Amino acid sequence: MDMDTPKKNQIGTPVSKFEDSPVFNYINSLSPIKPVKSLHITQTFSSLSFGSLPSVFTSPHVSSHKESRFLRRYSCSDPSKPELSSENGNKATTSEGIVMDTAQLYSNSSELHENGKSEVNIGEASVEPQNEGSTFVIELPRVLKYDCGSPDCVSMPSGVEADFATDSADPSTSLVPHVPDVPEMGSSDNEAQFQELCLSEERKQGTVYDWESLISNAADILIFNSPSGTEAFKGLIQNSLEPVTRFCTSFAAEFSHNEINNEHQMQIVDPVSSEQHNGEEPLSQTGDGSRLEDVEQTQDRFADTNSNRGMASNQSEIKDNEDKTCVAFACKSVFSLHRGMRRRCLDFEVAGARRKNLEDGSNNSSVSSQHDEEITANEKQPGFIRPCGESSSKRMLPGIGLHLNALATSSKDCKITKNENLSSGIQIRLPGSTVSIHSPTAGQEGLDKSLIPISSEIDNNTPENGVQLLQDASQAPGSLTSEEFNQNSPKKKRRRLDNAGETEGCKRCNCKKSKCLKLYCECFAAGVYCIEPCSCQECFNKPIHEDTVLATRKQIESRNPLAFAPKVIRSSDSVPEFGDESSKTPASARHKRGCNCKKSSCLKKYCECYQGGVGCSISCRCEGCKNAFGRKDGSVLTGTDEQDDEEAEACEKSLVDKPLQKIEIQNNEEQNPGSSLPITPLRISRPLLPIPFSSKGKPPRSSFLTGTSSSGLYSQKHGKPSILRSQPKFEKHVQTIPDDEMPEILRGDGSPTTGIKTASPNSKRISSPHCHFGSSSPGRRSGRKLILQSIPSFPSLTPQH
DNA sequence: GAGTTTGAAACT
DNA sequence: CAGTTTCAAACTC
Known part of the structure; x- marks a missing residue:
């Protein structure tokens, strides 16, 4: 909890920085208009978030016309995209000018990058030079938004949050600050988008939470600014059970919000871009159905552009169900939040189980419930985390620190996941997907799909994923990673299997004499209880022997306080x-x-x-x-x-x-x-x-x-x-x-x-x-x-x- | 799967 | 702190 507050504080600082920045001031000066727009945005935001959302859910395809936007959005924050789009579309109708502008901005930005297709641009990370304010501005805002939402983003998020809060007051200001940041974040819009995509999940987590909180309570909006990010998360988790709609709405609201802001900024920044948009606007403004198509197209484009990277899977998921995506986002966010918790195991198996669960009854609620359970379990178990077999999430939380080391050491899983992420260029998102995998949220098909591929990748580089992975590996620096990934060798397979098992449950130990009460035991060292997959003998590292485990742990720590610290x-x-x-x-x-x-x-x-x-x-x-x-x-x-x-x-x-x-x-x-x-x-x-x-x-x-x-x-x-x-x-x-x-x-x-x-x-x-x-x-x-x-x-x- | 190698952890 | 032993993972066959 405490931790959260610091983050927020940090965030707050960044914002101030932005505001202080000359650029920010400049932007502010430029945008007399912005305030008005911002107002619209805010209004639309609130209204849209609540009102439009339902429609969105009903019609998953509501996505906005403006593909470019959506694309980016999808790329950035996938889950919310549909909602946003829908909302945006609504907004567009309501405040056409603004919406159109945003669309134009996006389109323009994309054009700027590549003469044309925003998508391409999106896919492309480069375009650094492009930096014309317009392009950057557009993307940046998104990024910022996402970042803002995500607790992870330190500077950005903070800024975002601050902006967000400020946005209600002065959208322009918020936007401005972001712009400068954007370049930093991603040299080019595309990059920014990619990053957003990749980060989107993570950010989403944070953002989602924030959004949800916002949605749930207008006051929550303030929460962004408020240091208590944790609270927001909690709320999210708890809320996860609540209808996904909230998430969607929240996302949509935020997106619309962000978009609007961006648009405003963009317009202000670049009149030209706005003009370009105008040409595009008609298209974007097409009916909601068109929007949906657009969105899908954008997603497809994304997938295409990123297909090499492996993004497609994720996108496809999104396409499958926008609504689901919303849910997925929510789930993802939740997962992401919990990742740390679960991470310990990173158990693919577990993830798979979760996935199944999600699929079956997959529901946010399930996820949340899991989290809750995990949490409770964790609380119950002071020290150790249960092995994968048990609620991984719980384990993750407690043992994570240690596990991290172990996990890191076990890198296998981690690497795999990493690879996966890498594999899907956008894949970056995959991480999120992976997260989603772990997350119970699996209710969403998209997520499930993503998860599945991921899992496949993990287990074996599945053809699709595998290819991607291989590519990634090739791309990826890590010769090591490549090795590990490639591990086609029997050993490697073993490891994978083991990993799978481990990942499922975490690492497996094979202790025979240590009773799993010494640091020799990876499980113990990781702060995790041994689970079924373990081949240990006379194992005392089990919940049944919790007292013993804790006592032993204390002893070891007394000797070396850092014994269980990440190596x-x-x-x-x-x-x-x-x-x-x-x-x-x-x-x-x-x-x-x-x-x-x-x-x-x-x-x-x-x-x-x-x-x-x-x-x-x-x-x-x-x-x-x-x-x-x-x-x-x-x-x-x-x-x-x-x-x-x-x-x-x-x-x-x-x-x-x-x-x-x-x-x-x-x-x-x-x-x-x-x-x-x-x-x-x-x-x-x-x-x-x-x-x-x-x-x-x-x-x-x-x-x-x-x-x-x-x-x-x-x-x-x-x-x-x-x-x-x-x-x-x-x-x-x-x-x-x-x-x-x-x-x-x-x-x-x-x-x-x-x-x-x-x-x-x-x-x-x-x-x-x-x-x-x-x-x-x-x-x-x-x-x-x-x-x-x-x-x-x-x-x-x-x-x- | 069995055996060897290796280096951390534990012990003296 | 250094040296030795114990241990289990990593690795090889």
Whole structure:
């Protein structure tokens, strides 16, 4: 809970920044009109949200005509899109001028990017140069909105929230601030869109919550601004049971709201864009049915554009049922929120079960109920999380912190998920989808579908997904990831299977003598109870022996307070996802204690650093370190060109994969240090990879959440709060550097390695291009824009993975 | 699936 | 803190 408040606070600060920014002022000055529009928006928003929504639900296709908008919207915040569209359409009728403008803006922006099709543009991440205010403005607002909503987004969200609150008063202002941010977030509109898409889920989570809260209570709107993001989430969760309509409505309202604002801004900013829109407007304004089609088309386009990436699945889902999408969004949001909780297991199996459940009776309620149950369970179980078998979510919460490490180590799951995310360019969203998977929300078909593919990917790279995954892997930096993903080898298969099992339940242990009461046991170390899949003997790590488990845990902690803390600590950079993230990023994730490898050259999972997807640091005592994620020397694989390339790829990929791990890693405290620490680009880069997730938002969050709870189990008690924490943490990370060790480690990492023992020549790290983020860590913000631009579409897609 | 290797965890 | 033992995962065959 507390965590949430900090986030909000942080958010608030960003907003202020925007307002303070000259750009913001300029915009304000420009927009006398804006206020009026804003008014409309707000009005429409409220009215639409409530009134229009029902219709939307009834007719899923209500989507607005303006495909471009929707596309973006879909891309950005998929679930809400339909609703929004519908609402937008309504709004359009009501306030045609505004709506049209927005549509034009979108279209224009798209045209600007590519002469034509907004979709294409959307798909394309690039277009940095385009930056004409119009384009950016359009997308940005969305992004901002989404970001705003999402707790994850530190800067952005905060800004958004603030804007949101302010919007009621001055939409223009809110918009303005966003614009500047947008460029940072995504160099181009497309990128922004992608990011939005990717992040959308995560953001959605946050946003959704906010929206819901808004819907439920007008006062809730204020909530955005209010620090109590957590509350909003809770409300969402609880509300999840409530008719999805609220979500939809809320989404629609928000979207309309955002769109309107954007439109206004856009218009103000670019008269030209408005003109272009005018030409397009007629189309967009077509009846609602057209809107639906448009939406679908846009989605399709999206899918097409992103098909290579693997987005299609998600989009298809959306297409399937707009209403469902609404629900899905809600679910996703909920899931995303819970991700951290569940993440521990990331159990695909569980997810599948959940999916099934969702499908069967899939209902938000189910989800919420699950969450509730989980929560309750968590509360009941002080320390440990149940294994996958049990309510994974519950487990996740408590044990997340520990699990994170373990999970990270187990990276398999994480990687898989990451891959998945990556695989679907838009896929980035996939993460969300993955989330959805986990989430009980599965009620939605779309979600289910997404989930299924994902699962398939996870299990085996299913043809579709698999291909994508492969591609992704190829694309993805992480040579490692590719390896893991590709794992067609029997072993790999095993792992997958195991992972599947693990993911289902989490990791499986095979303890024979430790009774699963020592850190030897991954389950115990992760703060999770052993479950069926475990092959352990004489296991005491079960709820039945809760007392024993807790007592043992205490003992171990008394010896080493950080024994259950995530082994891998990420720098806050990773967290910063949002726009900044990439730029900020160079997350320097490091192993807390460092490894002591002598024969594995830190190239095998024997090495905890490698297993955790992080580079070795000064703290490592390894010999002949060749850690692909970064050598303790500080050189990141630079030594070998291959490695470099791989690293570069890996950076992105690994980031994708690692994000989970990284997520895991982060304890609030620990994270902070990392942020502060200068990161070696290479190391950071990969570690940063996770950050991309952050950009994607969800993964990081969950990870963060999980990670945040250094003592996942215990943290679980706080459960939700932990999630909230996670978000705040990101921001905080940078600022705060709580942990003793972590910071040091990170620092050590950041600093060129002393190469204590390493026999290998320590080559200075070569800041691999991929590491962009990492390099920029110090001056994150300043570099953001550059980074975004520099970032390949791929990264942007994944939203930083 | 059995056996080996490896390095962390635990112990002294 | 260093050295040794124990342990279970990772890996190989």
